[in-house]
Amino acid sequence: MENFTPYSALVGGALIGLSAALLMLLNGRIAGISGIIGRALPPHQRGDIGWRLFFLTGLLLGPLSSRLVVGNSDNIRIDTPLPVLIIAGLLVGYGTSLGSGCTSGHGVCGLARLSPRSAAATLIFMFVAGITVYIVRHWIGVRD
Amino acid sequence: MIKNLSTLFCGTLFGLGLVISQMVNPVKVLAFLDIAGHWDPSLALVMASALITLGLAHKLILRRPAPILEQSFHLPGATRIDARLLIGAALFGVGWGLSGFCPGAAIAAIGYGRTEALLFTVAMCAGIWLFRLIHRPTH
Numbered sequence: 001m002e003n004f005t006p007y008s009a010l011v012g013g014a015l016i017g018l019s020a021a022l023l024m025l026l027n028g029r030i031a032g033i034s035g036i037i038g039r040a041l042p043p044h045q046r047g048d049i050g051w052r053l054f055f056l057t058g059l060l061l062g063p064l065s066s067r068l069v070v071g072n073s074d075n076i077r078i079d080t081p082l083p084v085l086i087i088a089g090l091l092v093g094y095g096t097s098l099g100s101g102c103t104s105g106h107g108v109c110g111l112a113r114l115s116p117r118s119a120a121a122t123l124i125f126m127f128v129a130g131i132t133v134y135i136v137r138h139w140i141g142v143r144d
Numbered sequence: 145m146i147k148n149l150s151t152l153f154c155g156t157l158f159g160l161g162l163v164i165s166q167m168v169n170p171v172k173v174l175a176f177l178d179i180a181g182h183w184d185p186s187l188a189l190v191m192a193s194a195l196i197t198l199g200l201a202h203k204l205i206l207r208r209p210a211p212i213l214e215q216s217f218h219l220p221g222a223t224r225i226d227a228r229l230l231i232g233a234a235l236f237g238v239g240w241g242l243s244g245f246c247p248g249a250a251i252a253a254i255g256y257g258r259t260e261a262l263l264f265t266v267a268m269c270a271g272i273w274l275f276r277l278i279h280r281p282t283h
Contacts, residue, residue, distance in 0.1 A: 003175060003184045005166060012165020013190035017197025019157035021205065026150045028211030028218050031158060035249035036271050039162060054148040057249060058155020063255035065156075065272055066163045077171040078260045089250075089264040091239030092250020093271020098279075100222065103246040105157075106233070107191060112198035112271050114218075120225045125237035126177075132241025133177040 020109055029052060032105020033059070034096035099125075147213050162252040165190040170244025170253075177241055 008082045018030035040052040110118020176187035252263035
């Protein structure tokens with residue numbers, strides 16, 4: 001557990017929770033990123049797109065501004081080969097549409113409302129993601 | 145305008161949360177999912193911290209008749225745990241486990257200047273369109 005970073009995890013998590021709380025308090029919306037992206041893509045309902053685009057712009061601006069302060073993007077490591085990344089993207093897009101949510105919508109917002117649907121979804125995607133990593137790393141043997 | 149500025153602010157806060165917690169880094173996420181490897185429990189603390197913050201806030205917020213800038217709360221109506229939910233979550237789990245990217249982290253990583261995240265996001269949007277093509281007017 002040499003890479004465990006409890007303090008930054010707690011502070012970052014609190015910011016994510018605060019963001020979702022403010023979005024609910026001010027706009028009455030759930031901070032589920034897959035849903036925000038999905039309904040921002042055409043064809044979309046009239047009058048429903050502005051707030052989504054502004055939220056997504058912020059989601060880009062936050063990291064962009066922190067990168068300008070810190071200076072580089074080397075502290076993100078992406079080891080997944082590009083073809084696998086494309087397959088993963090397709091699965092994430094299709095799966096979150098079919099399952100109506102992702103880590104933020106089900107894993108944070110849904111669980112915080114004690115939604116049984118979100119609890120079931122979160123258990124499943126955590127479990128399946130764990131199995132996937134196990135197969136890739138320890139059966140197929142891609143990296144430790 | 146104030147509505148849009150408020151969501152811009154919320155998005156920025158969310159993005160900063162992902163950067164500070166390092167959940168924007170797929171290797172960090174995969175280290176959480178890899179229980180049989182050098183396990184890094186950070187993601188669990190990120191979730192716990194977000195859940196406690198939002199759970200406490202919800203108790204106060206949802207007591208209000210309406211949000212501050214809108215007419216009503218937009219909460220999901222579905223309550224049934226059906227095959228769509230479970231299969232969708234499982235497919236998402238495979239993609240998440242292959243890449244270490246969930247939708248929020250991918251967008252944040254684009255903001256952080258990583259083109260691989262842009263490629264992932266384009267594929268994710270294609271996945272969303274594919275879903276709509278297959279399940280046309282169900283919503």
